[in-house]
Amino acid sequence: MTVSSADAASTERDLTAPVRIARDLIRCPSVTPEEGGALAFLAELLEGAGFEVHRVTFQTPGTPDVENLFARYGRGHPHVAFAGHTDVVPPGEETSWTHAPFSGEIADGVLYGRGAVDMKGGVAAFAAAAIDFIADAGETFPGAISFLITGDEEGPAVNGTVRLMEWCRARGERFDACIVGEPTNPQTLGDAIKVGRRGSLSGTLTVKGKQGHVAYPHLAENPVPGLLRLCAALDGLHLDDGNERFQPSNLEIVGIDTGNPAFNVIPEKVGARFNVRFNDTWTRESLARHIEAAIREAAGNTVGYELVFREDGSDSFLTNDTALIGALSAAVAAETGRQPELSTGGGTSDARFIKNYCPVVEFGLVGQTMHQIDERVALADLETLAAIYRRFLSDYFKAG
Numbered sequence: 467m468t469v470s471s472a473d474a475a476s477t478e479r480d481l482t483a484p485v486r487i488a489r490d491l492i493r494c495p496s497v498t499p500e501e502g503g504a505l506a507f508l509a510e511l512l513e514g515a516g517f518e519v520h521r522v523t524f525q526t527p528g529t530p531d532v533e534n535l536f537a538r539y540g541r542g543h544p545h546v547a548f549a550g551h552t553d554v555v556p557p558g559e560e561t562s563w564t565h566a567p568f569s570g571e572i573a574d575g576v577l578y579g580r581g582a583v584d585m586k587g588g589v590a591a592f593a594a595a596a597i598d599f600i601a602d603a604g605e606t607f608p609g610a611i612s613f614l615i616t617g618d619e620e621g622p623a624v625n626g627t628v629r630l631m632e633w634c635r636a637r638g639e640r641f642d643a644c645i646v647g648e649p650t651n652p653q654t655l656g657d658a659i660k661v662g663r664r665g666s667l668s669g670t671l672t673v674k675g676k677q678g679h680v681a682y683p684h685l686a687e688n689p690v691p692g693l694l695r696l697c698a699a700l701d702g703l704h705l706d707d708g709n710e711r712f713q714p715s716n717l718e719i720v721g722i723d724t725g726n727p728a729f730n731v732i733p734e735k736v737g738a739r740f741n742v743r744f745n746d747t748w749t750r751e752s753l754a755r756h757i758e759a760a761i762r763e764a765a766g767n768t769v770g771y772e773l774v775f776r777e778d779g780s781d782s783f784l785t786n787d788t789a790l791i792g793a794l795s796a797a798v799a800a801e802t803g804r805q806p807e808l809s810t811g812g813g814t815s816d817a818r819f820i821k822n823y824c825p826v827v828e829f830g831l832v833g834q835t836m837h838q839i840d841e842r843v844a845l846a847d848l849e850t851l852a853a854i855y856r857r858f859l860s861d862y863f864k865a866g
Contacts, residue, residue, distance in 0.1 A: 483598070484852040485577065485845050487511065488590035489570035492579030496552050498621035499530040504552035504586070508593065508615060512537045515597040517613070522633060524625035532618040532625035536634060539600055540610035546862060547612040547644040548592040548855075549627065549820055551619035554581040555837050562839045575845050582843040584836035588647025589615065591830075591848055595855035609863050612641065619816055623778075627816040631823055641824040643790040643862070645855070646817045649833030650809070655847050656802030659794060660828035662784035662810040663818060664712055664743045667750050668776040669757065671696055673769060677734040686732040690724065692769035693736045697722070699764035700740055703757070705748070711784055712745030712810050717757075743813075746782045750775075780818040784810065787825035789865060794829060797857040801850055829854070 481489070496502030509519045517537040525531045557567035557580045565571040565578040572578070581587070596611050614634070616626030634641075651657040673693040678686020697719055708714035719740045724733040744753055754775050765771055785791065791808065798806045806829075820826040831851060835841045 482845075482849050482852075483594040484591045484848045485572075487593055488577060488582065488587045488843070488848055489572070489579075491552060491586040491590055492570040492577070492581055493568055494552070495568045496554055496581075496617065497556050498553040499532050499618050500553075501533045501617055502552075505533055505535045505615065505617065508535060508552070508589070508613075509537070511593060511597075512613065515539070515600060522630065524629040526624050529622050529624045530618075532616070532621075534617055534626055534630045535613065535615040536630060537613040537615075538610060538639075539596070539612075540607055542608045542610055543640075544642040544863060545610040545612065545640060546859065547614050547641045547820075547824070548596065548647060549614040549644055549816060549826075550585050550589045550592070550647040551616045551626070551816070552581070552586060552589060553617045553620050554584070554586070555620050558839060564840050567841075572845070576842050577845060577848070578840060578842045580841055582835070582841045583649045583831040583833055584841070585647055585649060585830060587843045587848055588649065588830035588851065591851040592645070592647055592855045594852045595859060598856055599859040603863075607863075611859070612639070614644070614820070616816065623816070628819045631819055635823065643787060644817075644820050644824050644826040645794065645858075646815055646820065646826060646828040647830040648815050648828045649831045649836055650812075650828050651830070651832045653832065653834075654804070655832055655850055656798050656804035656806055657832075658807045658809040659791065659798065660810065660812065660815075660817070661791060661808045662711070663780075663782060663812070663814055664715070664745050664810065665748070665750060665780050665782040666814050667742045667744065667753055667779040668740070669754075670737055670739050670774050670776075671700070671761065672735060672737040672772045672774075674735040674772075675732065678732045680730050680732055683732065688732045689736045690733070692765075692771070693722070693738060695769060696761055696764050696771060697738050699760050700738075700757070703760050705742070705753075705756075706745065708745060709747070712782065715742060715744035715748065717742045744782060746784065749781055750779050780814060783818065783821045785821070785825045785827055789862065790825050790827060793862040793865065794827060794854075794858050797854045797861060798829070800857055801854045
């Protein structure tokens, strides 16, 4: 079947703003840490709507340089920020995709592509909503709307949001509220708003022995049994039962490695990696002390070990801003007919950095296909999400 240029132009006109923006963003191959044209596209779009736009690159030794974007419209308060990322995870085997991962193809009312839900779709929805709101508000708009867009949320998260927030503070930017557009809904748009997150703490446990031949164990010292004893202590550690705000904390052993491919060699050392997702019963410091005590007791005087905690952890947080949560919940209910759950479940996001600067919540698309082959989003969900953000802006600034 041949599609004429007139038919293509007609189809283009039929696409709504959030769908067009999401499609064009998906067509930018912005796999972390590559900008891929995504920030350039957003900059042009937002500048055309009257935003003051800055593209800033941060460097840290040992990590890739990352470009980020800050855009602002208006100089007053309330000052609402929308935060997100345009970087995406690699597509995997591209021939396994029904539609090429960076084609932004639309079929049967669904937009396909890497980042469709995580989270170029969310960025597109809040960009479309903000541009439409500003066009209606005109020059009398008394507040401010900003965009905080990073290029390394899917990577080390070193040269992205954490540095961009520092840069904003140095400029004198002060935010009253922030919505992160991550895909927060487990099943259906309107299911959940994330109002907090559990903390994260990672550690490495190493036991050293003496390498030797398995046929002569008296000439060697096998570190594996000692590590297994310590891992059993970690695995059996009861942390808490959760509370009305958060689910229980959980510790998971995620890797054990001897670096030994041979069957006839006792390894010199063996290590285990673990991660804890913890609620507000703990801080990183108190949790680390608790784990250290459990390991020390299990080791006794017979197992020598080294326990090291990574420095890139985060504490739990809970947002209690009634104006922000109330306006967003009301907008979700009005546009979807659902009363969203106020959730603190799931993993971490860049909200863990933003919480130090202003109240922050997360609300975006349904996350069922994120990071998968054939990542996709229904066009209707993109349009509804944009409508939710648009209604939120109207209600929030009216109240403010």
